[in-house]
Amino acid sequence: MPKTASLSPRQAVVADPMASLDGLLREWLPRQRWFAGKDRPVTELGLLSLTEVFPGCLHLLVQAGPDCYQLLLGVREHVSPRLGRALIGRAETGPLAGLTVYDALQDPRSAQLLLERLRCPGRSGPLLFEAAPSMAVPSGLVPRVLEAEQSNSSLVYGEEFILKVFRRIQPGVNPDLEVPGALAGEGCRRVPAPVAWFRTTYPHEATLGVLQPFLRGASDGWTLALRALATGDDFAAQARELGRATAEVHLALGAAFPTGTHDEGARTAAAMAERLDAAAQAVPALRPYVPGLRTAFGALVSCDPGPPAQRVHGDLHLGQVLRAGRDWFVIDFEGEPSRPLAERRGTQSPVRDIAGMLRSFDYAARQRRPWRPEWARRCREAYCAGYADRAGWDPRKKHGLLRAYETDRAVYEVLYEARHRPDWLPVPMAAIERLAVRGG
Numbered sequence: 001m002p003k004t005a006s007l008s009p010r011q012a013v014v015a016d017p018m019a020s021l022d023g024l025l026r027e028w029l030p031r032q033r034w035f036a037g038k039d040r041p042v043t044e045l046g047l048l049s050l051t052e053v054f055p056g057c058l059h060l061l062v063q064a065g066p067d068c069y070q071l072l073l074g075v076r077e078h079v080s081p082r083l084g085r086a087l088i089g090r091a092e093t094g095p096l097a098g099l100t101v102y103d104a105l106q107d108p109r110s111a112q113l114l115l116e117r118l119r120c121p122g123r124s125g126p127l128l129f130e131a132a133p134s135m136a137v138p139s140g141l142v143p144r145v146l147e148a149e150q151s152n153s154s155l156v157y158g159e160e161f162i163l164k165v166f167r168r169i170q171p172g173v174n175p176d177l178e179v180p181g182a183l184a185g186e187g188c189r190r191v192p193a194p195v196a197w198f199r200t201t202y203p204h205e206a207t208l209g210v211l212q213p214f215l216r217g218a219s220d221g222w223t224l225a226l227r228a229l230a231t232g233d234d235f236a237a238q239a240r241e242l243g244r245a246t247a248e249v250h251l252a253l254g255a256a257f258p259t260g261t262h263d264e265g266a267r268t269a270a271a272m273a274e275r276l277d278a279a280a281q282a283v284p285a286l287r288p289y290v291p292g293l294r295t296a297f298g299a300l301v302s303c304d305p306g307p308p309a310q311r312v313h314g315d316l317h318l319g320q321v322l323r324a325g326r327d328w329f330v331i332d333f334e335g336e337p338s339r340p341l342a343e344r345r346g347t348q349s350p351v352r353d354i355a356g357m358l359r360s361f362d363y364a365a366r367q368r369r370p371w372r373p374e375w376a377r378r379c380r381e382a383y384c385a386g387y388a389d390r391a392g393w394d395p396r397k398k399h400g401l402l403r404a405y406e407t408d409r410a411v412y413e414v415l416y417e418a419r420h421r422p423d424w425l426p427v428p429m430a431a432i433e434r435l436a437v438r439g440g
Helices: 018-031 081-086 108-119 175-185 221-231 236-256 265-282 284-297 351-365 373-391 399-420 426-435
Strands: 045-054 057-064 067-076 087-090 100-103 122-124 127-131 143-145 153-157 161-165 196-200 206-213 321-324 327-330
Touching: 018 045, 018 057, 018 067, 018 087, 018 100, 045 108, 045 122, 057 108, 067 108, 081 087, 081 100, 108 127, 108 143, 108 153, 108 161, 108 196, 175 206, 175 236, 221 236, 221 321, 221 351, 236 321, 236 327, 236 351, 236 373, 265 284, 265 399, 284 399, 284 426, 351 373, 351 399, 351 426, 399 426
Parallel strands: none
Antiparallel strands: 045 057, 057 067, 067 100, 087 100, 122 127, 127 196, 143 153, 153 161, 161 206, 196 206, 321 327
């Protein structure tokens, strides 16, 4: 039996790599943008699955607290200096002792080999690589990592395709694969269709990543909104077209998936109240507003119930839409990763998506001083008008529902900002102050 320090990465697969990786990952994981446990120490890591995708690249599913994470780790004796940012550390003990471990997604060679697996469907242990037959992916596309803040990791290949690798893994089909595939079947051109994907069958069925066409030259709505604010340009025309695009996606979702009913208000209100109580426990600044915020949820029971529940985006905001040429596209149907997958795949009121976009206009308006509330109001009006033009009903006439869903969204924002971006907390807190007033 050779010494552990002389084991190659391939040999190490048969051993327990956590003896080498445990300490390295405990330090590295909390520094990652997509890691949800920043507010608690990583006290224990459990290995759920280990697969060698190709020589020198290990695919792991690890349990960290309540969450399961997907990791693709490169293992080499010597690492190029250009991979400095990807470095996790050098293993000192266990089967990988003496080897350097890094994030393989930031390694161009590993990223290209991963694309090859997607180009040539097949199996690696519990991992299944699959592709849609309608679109071929050429070889040799140069990869680059998207640096934008997000809850997953994304690679762009040759400015033609984008691969989203999910980090927090839950059992079941991820909506970011399920929904675009279904919308493609409905002929909806507002959402790029899946080209290839990979999933696992162990320790449970779960989606791991999706490859889609990359919209070359597109700009996200957040960037465009901030640009308009900086130059003093009006954004109302773009907001109106965005409202129409949202309505078109909602109509396609209603055709592609079964719809719910109008009588889910009491259950939805109870869930919102529960989320409010949990957030108030975590963020003391929210507590004085709880009584006023609770009044908003009553509209879900007492007011016009609005349109039937259906599949929705679930986390719609300006960062989830792209403008390419004169058209708006909607992306990232994963929903809020912190919420259970079954909830994200369930039916909800389309008002939820509308409220998310309205909150996003407010976020954009508050990025510059002095604050431009009139800019946000014009965008809200235009967006709702565009939505009404295409959907056949006007969100502005559902004031009680909008207030309830905006309140729920603002509560989520308070909790998120308190945990991840404390400097941004005043933005949702300003909305909380307004929404806590009856009729606000």
